[in-house]
Amino acid sequence: MDTDNPKIKKAFRTAVKAWNKPQIVKLIWTDHRSNANVIVNSGDLSSSASQPNVGYVTSQLGSTQTSYNPDYHTMIKATSTLDANQLAYVNDQFRAHVAEHELGHALGLAHAPEYEHSVMVPRNIRTGITKQDIKTLRMMYR
Numbered sequence: 434m435d436t437d438n439p440k441i442k443k444a445f446r447t448a449v450k451a452w453n454k455p456q457i458v459k460l461i462w463t464d465h466r467s468n469a470n471v472i473v474n475s476g477d478l479s480s481s482a483s484q485p486n487v488g489y490v491t492s493q494l495g496s497t498q499t500s501y502n503p504d505y506h507t508m509i510k511a512t513s514t515l516d517a518n519q520l521a522y523v524n525d526q527f528r529a530h531v532a533e534h535e536l537g538h539a540l541g542l543a544h545a546p547e548y549e550h551s552v553m554v555p556r557n558i559r560t561g562i563t564k565q566d567i568k569t570l571r572m573m574y575r
């Protein structure tokens with residue numbers, strides 16, 4: 434956790450609990466940055482929007498950069514960022530859903546097609562993590 438913003442911290446804590454709940458992955462908080470596979474923080478995404486988005490998966494309110502080991506298809510590191518300004522006046526639940534979406538990317542999930550019931554549909558993150566998302570996660574981590 435690389436932010437002091439209490440709203441963003443709460444959102445990521447809620448999102449980690451939600452992804453851990455089906456007991457497929459177990460995300461553990463660490464105080465040691467070098468041990469972390471996923472770094473979560475807050476930032477101003479509006480300033481980076483004009484720059485090339487290579488390697489970034491963005492949903493305006495949040496962004497996740499990932500790097501994978503191409504030999505083993507395993508994640509090396511991911512950084513998920515929530516835009517603290519844009520998320521300042523939304524409710525806790527919505528903010529947590531944005532964090533769930535971004536952590537989904539950090540776990541290796543791509544965007545889901547619009548017709549699916551999934552937190553990974555960028556315009557439909559209000560659904561939160563669905564059975565479909567848990568199914569996808571299980572296929573990836575079994």
Ligand SMILES: [Zn+2]
Pocket residue numbers: 490491492534538544555
């Ligand atoms: Zn996304």
